[in-house]
Amino acid sequence: MAAAPLLADQIFENLKARIQRLELRPGDRLLEEELARELRASRTPIREACKRLVQAGLVRAVPYRGYYVREIDLTGMEELYEIRTALEALGVSMAVERGRDTDWAALVETWSRVPDPLPPPEAMLEMDEGFHIAIASAGGNGTLVEYLRSIGGRIRAIRAKDFTSPQRIRATYAQHSKILGLITCGDAAGAVAALRSHILESKANVFEAAKELLASVYLRREAGR
Numbered sequence: 001m002a003a004a005p006l007l008a009d010q011i012f013e014n015l016k017a018r019i020q021r022l023e024l025r026p027g028d029r030l031l032e033e034e035l036a037r038e039l040r041a042s043r044t045p046i047r048e049a050c051k052r053l054v055q056a057g058l059v060r061a062v063p064y065r066g067y068y069v070r071e072i073d074l075t076g077m078e079e080l081y082e083i084r085t086a087l088e089a090l091g092v093s094m095a096v097e098r099g100r101d102t103d104w105a106a107l108v109e110t111w112s113r114v115p116d117p118l119p120p121p122e123a124m125l126e127m128d129e130g131f132h133i134a135i136a137s138a139g140g141n142g143t144l145v146e147y148l149r150s151i152g153g154r155i156r157a158i159r160a161k162d163f164t165s166p167q168r169i170r171a172t173y174a175q176h177s178k179i180l181g182l183i184t185c186g187d188a189a190g191a192v193a194a195l196r197s198h199i200l201e202s203k204a205n206v207f208e209a210a211k212e213l214l215a216s217v218y219l220r221r222e223a224g225r
Contacts, residue, residue: 029068087144091135128163
C-alpha cells in the first residue's frame with residue numbers, strides 16, 4: 001500500500017514532462033488502460049496521476065469519457081501572461097529593494113555572453129525559467145515564487161517554442177543582461193520596464209507558436225475524420 005502514492009508521483013511527473021514537451025499534444029486522450037500497460041502500473045495510480053494533472057491545469061476531465069490534454073486557450077493564456085507580468089514586475093521591484101545583499105555575480109556571468117553553440121530550446125527554456133525565478137527569489141517572498149512556478153508550469157509546453165530561433169535566443173541573452181544590469185544598479189523602474197518589454201516580446205512569439213500549433217491540431221483532426 002505504501003508504494004502506491006510514490007508510483008502515482010512518478011507517473012504524474014512522467015506525464016507532465018511529456019505534456020510540457022508536446023509529446024502528448026493538446027486534445028490527446030489519456031487512456032488509462034494503455035498508460036497502465038506502457039508504464040507497467042495498475043490503473044489506480046494512473047487515475048490518481050491524471051487527477052493531479054487536472055489540478056495542475058494540464059489536463060481536463062470529461063465525465064464518462066476520461067482525461068484529455070488541455071487544449072490551448074488563447075484567452076486563458078492572455079490572462080496567465082497578465083498575471084505573470086504583474087507578479088514578475090513586483091518581484092523585480094522587491095529584488096531591488098530587498099536584495100541588496102544578493103550575490104548576482106553568477107547570474108550576471110551566465111547572461112553576459114552568448115555561448116557558441118547556442119543552448120537547445122529545452123535547455124534554454126530551463127535557463128530562462130531559472131533566471132526569472134532567481135530574481136523573484138531575491139525579493140524574499142516565497143508565495144510570489146510559488147505562484148510564478150505554478151503559472152510557468154501551465155504555459156511551459158508552448159513557451160518552449162519561444163526558443164526555436166537563434167535570433168530569439170541571442171535577444172534573450174541581451175535582454176536578461178540588461179535587466180540584471182538595472183537591478184544591480186538599483187534602478188527598479190528601469191528594471192521593471194525592461195522586464196515588461198522582454199515578456200511582451202516573448203509573449204508575441206509564444207502566441208504565434210500557439211496559433212500554429214492550434215492550426216496543426218485542427219488539420220490533424222480533419223485528416224483523421
